[in-house]
Amino acid sequence: MPKKVAELMVEVLAGAGVKRVYGVVGDSLNGFTDAIRSQKELQWIHVRHEEVAAFAAGAEAHLTEQLTVCAGSCGPGNLHLINGLYDCHRSRVPVLAIAAQIPSSEIGSGYFQETHPEHLFAQCSHFCEVVSHPEQMPRVLEIAIQTAVSRRGVAVVVISGDVALQAATVASPRLHFPPPRPTLCPSNEEIESLATLLNESKKITILGGAGCAGAHPELVSLAGKLNSPIVHAMRGKEFIEYDNPFDVGMTGLLGFSSGYYAMMNCDLLLMIGTDFPYQQFFPKNAKIAQIDIRGEQLGRRTKVDYGFVGDTRPTLRALLPRLKQNHSDKHLRASLEHYGKARKDLEDLAAPGSGKTIHPQHVVRTLDELATDDAIFSCDVGTPTIWAARYLTMNGKRRLLGSFNHGSMANALPQGIGAQVSHPGRQVVTLSGDGGLAMLMGDLLSLRQLKAPVKIVVFKNNSLAFVELEMMAAGLVDFETDLQNPNFAKMAEAVGLLGLTAETPEQVRPMIAEALKHDGPALLEVPVSRQELSMPPKITLEQVKGFGLFALKAVLSGYGDKLIDLADTNLWR
Ligand SMILES: Cc1cc2nc3c(=O)[nH]c(=O)nc-3n(C[C@H](O)[C@H](O)[C@H](O)COP(=O)(O)OP(=O)(O)OC[C@H]3O[C@@H](n4cnc5c(N)ncnc54)[C@H](O)[C@@H]3O)c2cc1C
Numbered sequence: 001m002p003k004k005v006a007e008l009m010v011e012v013l014a015g016a017g018v019k020r021v022y023g024v025v026g027d028s029l030n031g032f033t034d035a036i037r038s039q040k041e042l043q044w045i046h047v048r049h050e051e052v053a054a055f056a057a058g059a060e061a062h063l064t065e066q067l068t069v070c071a072g073s074c075g076p077g078n079l080h081l082i083n084g085l086y087d088c089h090r091s092r093v094p095v096l097a098i099a100a101q102i103p104s105s106e107i108g109s110g111y112f113q114e115t116h117p118e119h120l121f122a123q124c125s126h127f128c129e130v131v132s133h134p135e136q137m138p139r140v141l142e143i144a145i146q147t148a149v150s151r152r153g154v155a156v157v158v159i160s161g162d163v164a165l166q167a168a169t170v171a172s173p174r175l176h177f178p179p180p181r182p183t184l185c186p187s188n189e190e191i192e193s194l195a196t197l198l199n200e201s202k203k204i205t206i207l208g209g210a211g212c213a214g215a216h217p218e219l220v221s222l223a224g225k226l227n228s229p230i231v232h233a234m235r236g237k238e239f240i241e242y243d244n245p246f247d248v249g250m251t252g253l254l255g256f257s258s259g260y261y262a263m264m265n266c267d268l269l270l271m272i273g274t275d276f277p278y279q280q281f282f283p284k285n286a287k288i289a290q291i292d293i294r295g296e297q298l299g300r301r302t303k304v305d306y307g308f309v310g311d312t313r314p315t316l317r318a319l320l321p322r323l324k325q326n327h328s329d330k331h332l333r334a335s336l337e338h339y340g341k342a343r344k345d346l347e348d349l350a351a352p353g354s355g356k357t358i359h360p361q362h363v364v365r366t367l368d369e370l371a372t373d374d375a376i377f378s379c380d381v382g383t384p385t386i387w388a389a390r391y392l393t394m395n396g397k398r399r400l401l402g403s404f405n406h407g408s409m410a411n412a413l414p415q416g417i418g419a420q421v422s423h424p425g426r427q428v429v430t431l432s433g434d435g436g437l438a439m440l441m442g443d444l445l446s447l448r449q450l451k452a453p454v455k456i457v458v459f460k461n462n463s464l465a466f467v468e469l470e471m472m473a474a475g476l477v478d479f480e481t482d483l484q485n486p487n488f489a490k491m492a493e494a495v496g497l498l499g500l501t502a503e504t505p506e507q508v509r510p511m512i513a514e515a516l517k518h519d520g521p522a523l524l525e526v527p528v529s530r531q532e533l534s535m536p537p538k539i540t541l542e543q544v545k546g547f548g549l550f551a552l553k554a555v556l557s558g559y560g561d562k563l564i565d566l567a568d569t570n571l572w573r
């Protein structure tokens with residue numbers, strides 16, 4: 001029997017090191033899923049919504065740095081992948097999507113379930129092509145894989161079910177090499193000029209991001225030579241913050257005032273592997289140098305005076321021997337002192353709370369203390385992102401997943417699924433919003449079916465609280481942010497999970513411990529206070545005006561107490 005195109009596809013994927021395909025089956029995918037069924041190297045991970053498949057594949061790709069695959073059947077099936085794929089693409093993780101297409105003879109007729117995935121996915125992929133003839137396989141799939149891996153991001157292969165079932169014309173995969181790992185470093189002259197610049201500057205601050213992964217010792221040595229504080233962007237948290245005597249926290253709305261001031265008070269800002277997006281947090285008068293592996297990233301967020309293309313680790317290795325010790329540590333000491341104060345204020349906010357009020361900060365602080373040394377966390381977009389940024393401690397083994405660049409709600413549970421399935425022995429914990437969990441709640445069912453012992457902590461503030469914050473900051477009265485929630489713990493029990501509720505501050509610790517200890521998936525809901533907004537590190541006139549305006553409206557609406565609470569706990573600290 002000649003090999004079918006679908007069988008060849010599976011062989012190519014397995015040869016490229018793919019372990020899992022996340023998705024939902026469907027007629028147009030039958031050839032592909034049947035080819036998976038009849039072999040052992042690739043596993044099909046059955047979820048309940050294709051968006052979850054894409055997020056889960058992205059989480060696996062982020063954690064393993066390996067190509068991961070998701071798949072959807074024709075029309076609505078693969079259309080559901082789209083938001084998750086956007087997230088993968090913007091996070092630059094190598095994910096391949098197989099988008100099945102309607103029968104090839106019907107394309108263009110407005111047939112049942114007809115869409116044009118090559119148009120739909122064009123914006124969220126580096127490569128998106130249709131296979132309409134068996135002779136295109138495996139070449140098109142191999143180009144897709146190479147593109148996803150080398151450009152880091154999404155590639156999409158669109159294929160009709162009937163084409164996948166045809167006889168392959170090529171017998172086996174064409175590519176037989178491991179993923180290339182070139183060393184990318186600025187030229188000697190460029191390194192020399194960067195060294196001169198750094199040697200001549202005294203007040204230097206480093207802003208590091210996710211592109212510093214794998215270069216922790218070099219980064220810390222660099223800061224030691226330059227006596228410079230290190231500020232990190234959110235996606236750099238897991239790679240930069242730990243064991244780092246130069247760490248002064250994050251900047252941005254969710255950051256620390258210390259991160260903000262360290263950047264604003266320097267003479268030279270050195271950006272390394274970061275695409276920190278918020279322009280208003282960059283210094284206006286300092287010189288700025290930027291190192292990034294992608295030339296197109298240079299100057300994307302701020303003016304840049306010196307731009308270098310290089311991989312962080314080899315670049316810093318080439319740079320370090322050329323650097324002189326900076327003997328002035330005033331800037332560093334001031335920044336560290338400031339950080340100490342900002343941290344202490346945040347720790348005070350993590351107090352257990354009184355009566356029945358549970359502070360979300362306390363929940364995350366406790367979770368941070370009780371979770372294992374190599375736990376994998378995911379946090380929903382919304383206030384859980386704030387608590388994760390501020391209260392989860394990274395240590396080089398723990399990992400943190402979020403939808404940080406795309407900013408999509410409902411990411412935490414799907415990413416938790418991908419993390420757990422690909423790392424069966426590790427503790428996986430989601431910080432889920434009550435809005436975020438509800439958005440893709442169907443996949444709670446997958447936890448049981450996949451025997452994935454993910455622990456879900458639900459921050460039940462009965463609100464879309466982050467948007468409430470945004471509305472208040474804009475001087476608006478909050479509108480349609482209320483959530484009428486079910487009893488999530490009972491619901492979890494009904495679908496076969498352990499369901500727990502921490503009703504008082506005293507119950508938080510024992511309940512988290514119980515959930516973490518449970519040998520299976522567990523959901524812990526915690527009713528948390530609704531107005532625990534975070535402190536913007538810099539209060540601009542615009543923000544004060546916004547809050548002031550809100551105060552007026554809020555009082556008129558009878559919300560005055562909320563605002564006092566907000567000002568007390570956050571803004572003026
Ligand atoms: C609700 C919400 C609020 C947020 N608030 C904040 C906030 O207050 N502060 C904050 O910091 N973030 C915040 N974020 C996250 C923010 O949107 C960005 O995702 C984040 O700042 C980007 O972090 P990064 O620069 O580390 O990562 P990325 O944006 O992924 O950038 C990484 C950069 O490194 C480069 N790179 C990759 N590999 C290498 C390598 N080997 N060598 C050199 N360069 C490399 C890439 O080309 C890229 O330019 C928030 C997100 C959400 C959802």
Ligand SMILES: Cc1ncc(C[n+]2csc(CCOP(=O)(O)OP(=O)(O)O)c2C)c(N)n1
Nearest residue numbers: 382383408409433434435436463464465466
């Ligand atoms: C898919 C999607 N829809 C809407 C938004 C806008 N948004 C950002 S945060 C948020 C509220 C999140 O609510 P919840 O999950 O309950 O977290 P909370 O902020 O209440 O802790 C909304 C609606 C978004 N980012 N993504």
Ligand SMILES: [Mg+2]
Nearest residue numbers: 434435463465
């Ligand atoms: Mg909420």
